[in-house]
Amino acid sequence: MEPSDPKKEIAGRLFDSGSSRFQPGTIRCLGDRVLAFDADGNQTVSAPLGSVQIDPPVRGMPWRVRFPNGQAFESNGPTGFDMLFGREAGRVKRFHGLTPMRWTALILASLALPFVLWFGYPIAADNVARAVPVSLDRSIGQSTFRELDGAVFDKSELPSARKAKMRAIFTEILRASDLAPGRARLVFRKSDYFGANAFALPDGTVVMLDDLVALAESDDEIAGVLAHEVAHIRERHSMRQVVRAAGISVLALLILGDGSSFAEEIAAMGAGIVQFSYNREFETEADLASAQIMRKLGRDPNAMIALLRRVYKDCGESCEETSILSTHPGLRDRLETVSGGE
Template identity: 30%
Template structure:
């Protein structure tokens, strides 16, 4: 049996006309009758034509390869995955069981392990990740702040008071930037720093509301939410790769969707936790308890182009049809309800 096609060396985009011949349990590549590669083991196959070998080489057959070739040269795991991808009700049910089992494995093992991993990682490493991320974004999406120095100094002083009350291991740096990309926003990077945009300061125009938002971001830093997300994503991806491989199969795509859904749910949980921590800090420091509620109301109104006062906010909340499960934050109505103490 001889298969004609195009052969590619590892990490090369230059192909050569060649033929592929089975030799025992292995495959060999011939060009003009000379064997140029031997003892190749097939790692995966796409579209029944594109062959990926364990050594990184690749062969694209001129014609679709038959079932006999796949049975002989594909590993058991790869054959099983390809069998699942041929849709039937029985196989769909089996696929569902496999994915649910993977999620159960994650919940039992990784949920506990990720907490231990995060607790064991030094804060210095977390700060380095955050600082490098901030510097990269500073070069691309952040511009120099145009806020008066007096305003920035006053808000930084308030942020330091918040940090001291929250007993953070280190006082995060507070940076002010203009950003047309982010608009009115504040961002907490792993371990700090915290970025507050000029657009947010100008929109809220109230120190206590701005500090309430900063308290929310400091809660993310204290609880190490960004680092937890990183560990969770790496852990879930590793489990999926071990169970299903990483060859762009249907199972891999389905697992990626479930991982994204899990990440979004974690994000919503972390946002609510940061809200409630900020609310507690605001109360402890004798600030206006409704300052965070008011800030979020203004941000919701800005996002839908309405005045957050009176009926404008209600119209925004009623017109919000974005599915909760696709959002990184709790729904606006839910968020305002628990921030009002109801």
């Protein structure tokens, strides 16, 4: 053996193979071999660098080197291994301990992430939703409709002439909306539970409730609501909402899953607020499309808002304002959307 360079030698404890028995020893790196010596300077093991397992220390711990024969070496202190193993030690050590530069970069990246997610995530989720076959929208919508029909819907009490007129308007809207023929249908129901309302189910069923029809003062008001619901179907808002919500749950689980229960509460609240904002985004999209269809038909796009004001007449100012905890934008913002700033 060549005379060793004392600078390239590290002192520590040398454990017998697979045993808790140890003696003072040193470790050296010679070419691509790692050698260990006992206190008397006798070589006890020699192994190729690639076959030894080097465990870098987590703050304050010793370096540990495990040889393939079960022997192990533990350094007395946490320093010195860079010099001994050079590049090899640098590679295993890279992530343990950061320079101020890297700390800054890390904090900036953490701060930037919310913005990337805020703008990028809806686009990514919508691409996933687009890949889902429409037949799934259909089966979900049908089963939802069956459940609602059994539980909270009653037969409509509207005169058949009124229904026929609304069906004619609906056909007119479908033609103007570029929706595939047969993709949507209109049904009439009465519901004490929902009161004055209308909705679109993902299978293409538009449900018009008697109480809303009763409040309407013109055909344009009904047409505006129908166009809004048809837009929900055309833009597949239900499926997009499902995909976005599912993705957010998975993201929250991944990022904060190991955190405290308090962090999970905060995450759940945050996810809820984000989903409300997505819902408002879809409502605005449907209002815009409704206004477009109405203009194409030569009808008044603002009429729908007049009807909504009548529905919410007891609600006053709080329904005019958009709040982060509401599913729909405020009426004032919706009027601005449909009027297109005219």
